[in-house]
Structures are given as C-alpha cells and as structure tokens.
Amino acid sequence: xxxxxxxxxxxxxxxxxxxxxxxxxxxxxxxxxxxxxxxxxxxxxxxxxxxxxxxxxxxxxxxxxxxxxxxxxxxxxxxxxxxxxxxxxxxxxxxxxxxxxxxxxxxxxxxxxxxxxxxxxxxxxxxxxxxxxxxxxxxxxxxxxxxxxxxxxxxxxxxxxxxxxxxxxxxxxxxxxxxxxxxxxxxxxxxxxxxxxxxxxxxxxxxxxxxxxxxxxxxxxxxxxxxxxxxxxxxxxxxxxxxxxxxxxxxxxxxxxxxxxxxxxxxxxxxxxxxxxxxxxxxxxxxxxxxxxxxxxxxxxxxxxxx
Amino acid sequence: xxxxxxxxxxxxxxxxxxxxxxxxxxxxxxxxxxxxxxxxxxxxxxxxxxxxxxxxxxxxxxxxxxxxxxxxxxxxxxxxxxxxxxxxxxxxxxxxxxxxxxxxxxxxxxxxxxxxxxxxxxxxxxxxxxxxxxxxxxxxxxxxxxxxxxxxxxxxxxxxxxxxxxxxxxxxxxxxxxxxxxxxxxxxxxxxxxxxxxxxxxxxxxxxxxxxxxxxxxxxxxxxxxxxxxxxxxxxxxxxxxxxxxxxxxxxxxxxxxxxxxxxxxxxxxxxxxxxxxxxxxxxxxxxxxxxxxxxxxxxxxxxxxxxxxxxxxxxxxxxxxxxxxxxxxxxxxxxxxxxxxxxxxxxxxxxxxxxxxxxxxxxxxxxxxxxxxxxxxxxxxxxxxxxxxxxxxxxxxxxxxxxxxxxxxxxxxxxxxxxxxxxxxxxxxxxxxxxxxxxxxxxxxxxx
Numbered sequence: 001x002x003x004x005x006x007x008x009x010x011x012x013x014x015x016x017x018x019x020x021x022x023x024x025x026x027x028x029x030x031x032x033x034x035x036x037x038x039x040x041x042x043x044x045x046x047x048x049x050x051x052x053x054x055x056x057x058x059x060x061x062x063x064x065x066x067x068x069x070x071x072x073x074x075x076x077x078x079x080x081x082x083x084x085x086x087x088x089x090x091x092x093x094x095x096x097x098x099x100x101x102x103x104x105x106x107x108x109x110x111x112x113x114x115x116x117x118x119x120x121x122x123x124x125x126x127x128x129x130x131x132x133x134x135x136x137x138x139x140x141x142x143x144x145x146x147x148x149x150x151x152x153x154x155x156x157x158x159x160x161x162x163x164x165x166x167x168x169x170x171x172x173x174x175x176x177x178x179x180x181x182x183x184x185x186x187x188x189x190x191x192x193x194x195x196x197x198x199x200x201x202x203x204x205x206x207x208x209x210x211x212x213x214x215x216x217x218x219x220x221x222x223x224x225x226x227x228x229x230x231x232x233x234x235x236x237x238x239x240x241x242x243x244x245x246x247x248x249x250x251x252x253x254x255x256x257x258x259x260x261x262x263x264x265x266x267x268x269x270x271x272x273x274x275x276x277x278x279x280x281x282x283x284x285x286x287x288x289x290x291x292x293x294x295x296x297x298x299x300x301x302x303x304x305x306x307x
Numbered sequence: 308x309x310x311x312x313x314x315x316x317x318x319x320x321x322x323x324x325x326x327x328x329x330x331x332x333x334x335x336x337x338x339x340x341x342x343x344x345x346x347x348x349x350x351x352x353x354x355x356x357x358x359x360x361x362x363x364x365x366x367x368x369x370x371x372x373x374x375x376x377x378x379x380x381x382x383x384x385x386x387x388x389x390x391x392x393x394x395x396x397x398x399x400x401x402x403x404x405x406x407x408x409x410x411x412x413x414x415x416x417x418x419x420x421x422x423x424x425x426x427x428x429x430x431x432x433x434x435x436x437x438x439x440x441x442x443x444x445x446x447x448x449x450x451x452x453x454x455x456x457x458x459x460x461x462x463x464x465x466x467x468x469x470x471x472x473x474x475x476x477x478x479x480x481x482x483x484x485x486x487x488x489x490x491x492x493x494x495x496x497x498x499x500x501x502x503x504x505x506x507x508x509x510x511x512x513x514x515x516x517x518x519x520x521x522x523x524x525x526x527x528x529x530x531x532x533x534x535x536x537x538x539x540x541x542x543x544x545x546x547x548x549x550x551x552x553x554x555x556x557x558x559x560x561x562x563x564x565x566x567x568x569x570x571x572x573x574x575x576x577x578x579x580x581x582x583x584x585x586x587x588x589x590x591x592x593x594x595x596x597x598x599x600x601x602x603x604x605x606x607x608x609x610x611x612x613x614x615x616x617x618x619x620x621x622x623x624x625x626x627x628x629x630x631x632x633x634x635x636x637x638x639x640x641x642x643x644x645x646x647x648x649x650x651x652x653x654x655x656x657x658x659x660x661x662x663x664x665x666x667x668x669x670x671x672x673x674x675x676x677x678x679x680x681x682x683x684x685x686x687x688x689x690x691x692x693x694x695x696x697x698x699x700x701x702x703x704x705x706x707x708x709x710x711x712x713x714x715x716x717x718x719x720x721x722x723x724x725x726x727x728x729x730x731x732x733x734x735x736x737x738x739x740x741x742x743x744x745x746x747x748x749x750x751x752x753x754x755x756x
Contacts, residue, residue, distance in 0.1 A: 084524030
C-alpha cells in the first residue's frame with residue numbers, strides 16, 4: 001500500500017516553544033488514520049502544516065508522491081475542531097462559495113451539492129440562513145463543505161465533538177463510505193473509542209514528538225503483555241514455571257475469574273492444556289490492550305516519569 | 308503553474324464577489340445610497356426656496372409723529388410703506404381689520420431718541436423684515452441729520468465708490484481664468500468630507516468583517532482554501548468596490564435630484580420674472596434678482612470650478628486618492644481586526660489609526676484657507692494625510708507634478724501598509740485566547756511562514 005501522505009522530520013517552532021519536534025508520519029492510501037495525543041501535543045500544528053495554513057521550519061510534507069504545494073489545497077478537505085460558517089449567509093450559497101474556493105466550477109459544485117442535500121434529506125435548507133440552523137444542522141452543513149469537492153485526503157479534527165448520537169452515527173457511516181471509495185481520512189482525536197472502531201493506522205503525538213506510530217494491530221501487539229483472562233471452576237494452584245497468577249476474583253455459581261501471564265511464552269495450546277488439567281475451563285481470552293490503555297500508558301507513563 | 312495562477316485569481320474574484328454582494332444586498336446600503344443624495348439636494352434647494360418665497364410683499368403702516376419721514380421712505384419689492392394720519396393708539400386698534408401687516412410708530416423726538424421706534428405686527432415680525440424697516444428708518448434719519456448739518460447729499464452720493472474685484476488665476480499658457488473661490492471651497496469641503504467618512508466607514512467595515520470571520524471560526528476553513536493575504540485583499544477590494552458603488556449612486560442621484568430641483572426652480576424664476584414685469588418692476592431690479600439667485604445657487608460656483616480643472620482630472624484624482632487612502636487605512640484596520648476577538652477589544656487599537664484620519668480632516672480645514680501653504684504641500688504629500696488633503700487642495704488648482712509625486716508616494720505607502728498588515732493578519736487570525744499588546748503585534752511582523 002502506498003502512502004498518500006508523508007511528513008518527514010517536520011519541525012515547527014513558535015516564539016518560546018517547539019510545537020513539532022522532528023515529526024515523521026506515514027499515512028497509507030485508503031486508510032483511516034488516527035492522529036492521537038493529548039491537548040497541546042502538536043496535532044493542530046501538524047494539521048495546519050498539511051493544510052498549508054502555516055509552513056514547517058524544517059522538514060517537508062509529501063502528498064501523493066509530490067512535495068506539498070498550493071495546488072494540493074484542492075486535494076484536501078478539512079473540518080477544523082472549531083467549526084464556523086458565515087452566519088448571515090444562506091446555506092446553499094455558502095456551500096457553493098466554499099466549494100468554488102476549493103477549485104470546483106459552479107455547475108459542478110451545484111450538481112454535487114444537490115446530491116448531498118438529497119442524501120441528507122435537507123433540501124429545504126438551501127435558502128435558510130446559517131444562523132437559523134440548529135447546531136447539529138450546522139455541523140452537517142460543515143461536513144458537506146469538507147467533502148463536497150471529493151478530496152483525496154480528508155482531515156477531521158475531533159469530528160464527533162458536539163454531535164448527538166444520531167448525527168455521530170450518520171457521520172461514522174459517511175466516513176466508512178468515503179473509505180470504501182478510496183478516500184484517506186485523518187482523524188485527530190483524543191476519544192479512544194472512535195479510534196478503536198474506525199482507525200486502521202495511528203500515530204500518537206505527545207509533547208511535540210511522535211511516540212507511537214503504525215498499523216492498529218501492530219501497535220496493539222507491541223503492547224500485548226502475554227496476559228490472558230480465564231474463567232473456571234475449581235482450584236488453580238499449580239502455576240509454577242508455566243504462568244503467573246496476577247489476580248483472581250470470584251464470580252457467581254462458583255466460577256472464578258483470573259488474570260494470568262504466560263511467562264515462558266508457551267504456545268496457547270500448551271497453556272490451555274496446563275489449565276484444563278487443574279480446573280474446568282469456562283472461558284479463555286487473550287488480553288489485547290485497548291487504545292485507551294495504550295494512550296494512558298504512553299502519555300501517562302511519561303507524565304509519571306516526570307514526577 | 309499558470310493554470311494555478313488562474314485558479315488563484317479566480318479565488319480572489321470569488322472572495323471579492325462575496326464581500327461585495329453580501330454588503331450591497333443589505334437594506335442599510337440602499338437606505339444610505341438613497342437618503343444621502345436627497346439630503347444633499349435638500350440642502351441645496353432650501354436656500355433657493357427661501358429666495359423665491361421670501362418675496363411676499365408686506366404692507367407697513369407708519370404713524371409718523373415727527374412728520375419728517377413722509378415721502379422719504381420708499382416702498383420696494385418687499386415692503387410697501389403707507390403713511391397714515393391717525394394716533395398710534397387708534398391705528399393699533401384698527402390694525403387687525405386693516406390690510407396692513409405691520410404698524411410702525413415714529414415718535415416726535417426721533418432725532419434725539421432714535422430708540423423710541425415701536426413696531427406692532429399682526430403676526431410675529433420676521434427678523435429680515437424688522438431689519439429692513441429699521442434700516443429704512445435709520446438711513447433716512449441719517450439723511451435728515453446730514454441735511455440739518457447742511458451737508459449736500461449729492462456730494463455725499465458722489466463720494467460713494469464701490470470696488471468690485473473679480474479674482475483670476477493665471478494659467479500656465481498665460482491666459483487668465485476666473486476662479487470661483489466659493490465654488491472651490493465648497494468642492495474642497497465636499498471632497499474632504501467624503502474621503503474622511505469613507506476612510507472611517509469602509510475601513511471599519513473591513514475590520515468588522517475580519518473580526519466576524521475570526522469570531523465565527525470560519526477563518527480556519529477559509530485559509531485552508533486560500534492564502535491569508537488573498538483573503539485579506541479580497542475583502543479589502545470587495546468592500547472598496549461597495550464604496551465606489553455607493554459614490555456612483557450618490558453621484559447619479561445627487562445629479563438627478565439637483566437637476567430636477569434646478570428645473571423646478573428655473574420654472575419658478577420665470578414665473579417670478581413675469582410677475583415682476585407685470586407689476587412694472589424695472590429691468591435693473593429683475594437683473595438683480597436673477598443675479599442674486601445665481602450667486603446663492605451653490606451649484607453654479609461648483610460647476611465653474613469643475614470646468615476650470617476639468618471633470619476628467621477631478622474624477623481621476625478622486626478615484627486614485629480614494630483607492631490609495633482606502634487601501635492604506637483598510638489594510639491597517641484589517642490588521643487590527645485580525646489581532647482581536649471582538650469589536651470592543653478593537654477600540655484601543657483603532658485609536659492610533661483614526662488619529663491620522665482625523666488629523667488630515669482638521670488640516671484640510673486649514674488648507675481650504677491657504678491651499679498653497681507649506682503645510683498644505685506637505686500634508687498633500689504624506690501618504691497618511693494626502694488622500695484627504697490633496698483632494699482638498701485640488702479644486703484650488705495643483706500643479707501636475709505635485710499630483711504625480713503625491714500619487715507615487717501614496718502607492719508606495721499602501722504597498723508598505725498592505726505588506727505590513729498582511730504579516731500581522733496571517734498570524735493574528737489564528738491567535739485566540741489572549742489579548743495582544745502592540746509589542747506582541749509588532750513581533751508578528753517578523754514571524755516566519
């Protein structure tokens with residue numbers, strides 16, 4: 001899979017602080033890429049550089065194999081975290097304007113917009129002023145503005161913030177549909193459940209640096225600690241040399257739940273073999289770390305180390 | 308690359324179009340465009356109206372107790388004097404029933420006590436009429452006194468010489484041209500006023516537009532599609548065109564309204580002249596009335612001045628200095644707008660920018676008096692004051708080389724300020740949450756990318 005976007009050793013300094021320190025990421029074509037990190041880590045600075053709102057002090061951005069240049073503005077759709085529209089402008093007129101600023105001609109923009117208005121069932125909004133729309137309606141309008149020019153790369157900064165569950169679902173479906181059609185989506189968020197659900201690649205930025213980068217599976221594997229959750233009846237006593245019993249708690253009906261660690265990295269079959277000799281096994285699961293765990297471990301760990 | 312340049316131009320045009328249309332579509336724009344010319348036409352028509360209508364003749368009855376004034380005070384087109392032989396008290400009672408409007412009592416001892424004159428009117432007596440009657444009595448009283456001192460009035464009359472100088476400006480080709488300084492002053496005042504108001508009005512419209520984009524947070528979407536400088540220039544040009552449209556509408560409507568008024572008035576003048584002829588007024592009086600009317604018509608003086616300078620040159624200079632001055636100030640206002648988050652925060656930064664505007668307007672009033680002074684020259688060269696002050700000087704005649712020099716400096720000035728404003732703007736629009744200081748803003752100029 002080729003990369004649609006590469007950031008290579010990007011450095012951005014503002015008076016007094018470094019916003020991005022040697023940041024390199026690779027975003028595969030057609031993926032949903034999660035750009036994660038706590039507030040103030042440098043996500044927005046990187047997004048602004050990709051959008052050519054600001055320029056990097058060092059390093060470069062490669063988009064679809066070319067060095068980033070003004071013509072690429074039309075290949076990117078951007079939904080900023082702070083949403084905004086011209087309040088006194090009519091919805092249709094405004095979307096037409098924004099689409100044309102992304103390089104579409106008027107007829108083409110009109111045709112595409114009509115499709116979206118039908119799809120979202122909002123035909124009667126065309127002549128409404130933006131200020132008369134509800135917040136949810138404004139967000140739909142802004143989402144259309146982000147994607148109407150059919151960009152190769154869509155950057156969504158905290159896309160779900162402020163959406164009600166129905167609109168959030170609608171948005172999720174749209175994101176998946178865009179991915180089907182081959183669009184790459186960069187997702188900046190600190191809401192891990194949406195990362196879990198949608199992303200296939202991630203980069204975690206903390207304190208201006210990339211601290212974690214790769215495919216979702218691969219990153220998770222890196223954080224696997226060879227531990228398992230088991231449920232059984234009976235007594236689990238002989239653990240020596242095979243696994244370490246981390247903790248146990250009783251469930252209903254004499255069932256015990258326990259966490260164990262496969263200290264010698266035995267094949268899973270062997271591990272299960274050892275278990276069923278001692279207890280009657282009810283459930284057996286490998287512990288795969290959630291992004292929430294990973295995030296806290298990486299970001300919080302550093303915070304702890306600093307303390 | 309050239310394809311991309313075409314797209315870039317296209318985008319600036321789109322921005323200009325939006326900025327222009329959203330403003331021109333507003334009701335307030337049309338109200339201002341229509342109301343102002345009618346105000347101007349009104350200001351112009353009112354004095355003319357009064358010249359025409361102040362002429363209803365008043366009849367004044369005089370009870371001359373001194374017996375010296377009969378046949379001396381002559382009726383004129385405004386006032387008909389009638390001497391009556393009744394005691395003042397009786398005449399006063401009869402006034403309401405008589406045709407006369409005003410009753411005047413000249414006391415016996417008028418010579419020794421000139422303040423004893425009494426006037427009674429059916430309605431309240433207007434200031435003008437009062438002055439006329441007083442004047443008539445006063446001048447006759449003076450004559451009587453002179454006669455009493457044995458001074459021949461004829462000799463005195465011969466010694467009255469009136470000097471009436473007409474002013475001319477020497478042209479470069481040696482011809483003399485009559486310069487109508489009243490017309491020039493009016494025109495200078497109008498130019499100064501329009502440029503002063505437009506710098507403040509349209510400048511702050513640009514500023515509010517920038518603040519709106521920033522506080523709406525649409526700015527980030529916008530500058531992911533266009534360069535900040537393009538957005539700023541698009542807005543400045545769009546609002547500037549709104550200004551030009553407004554001037555155009557004002558010009559056309561004022562011209563139409565004034566022409567209509569003049570037409571209406573000249574019809575009335577003809578009527579008036581005809582009635583004057585019928586009532587047996589002398590040709591001299593009629594000519595005087597016509598001349599009087601022409602002098603009090605401000606438009607004739609202005610059109611004289613415009614003819615002297617050439618309309619094309621005036622329009623050219625007006626447009627150039629309007630555009631130049633507007634660009635300088637609106638780019639500074641745009642920079643201020645980008646640095647703040649709401650209009651009230653903008654106040655403190657606006658002050659230093661409005662000072663030169665106000666200063667040029669104040670200087671303009673001095674320059675009207677002395678359009679060729681050193682002060683006038685320098686004020687019409689310095690780019691922050693030249694837009695207003697050169698236009699104030701222009702109706703009085705300015706050498707072409709001075710206009711050219713001033714325009715060159717103005718262009719350099721606005722290139723400088725737009726460059727500076729662009730630097731501030733680009734950083735300012737993305738700054739939220741902290742109130743900037745002048746020191747902070749000046750640092751933004753040197754930020755990279």
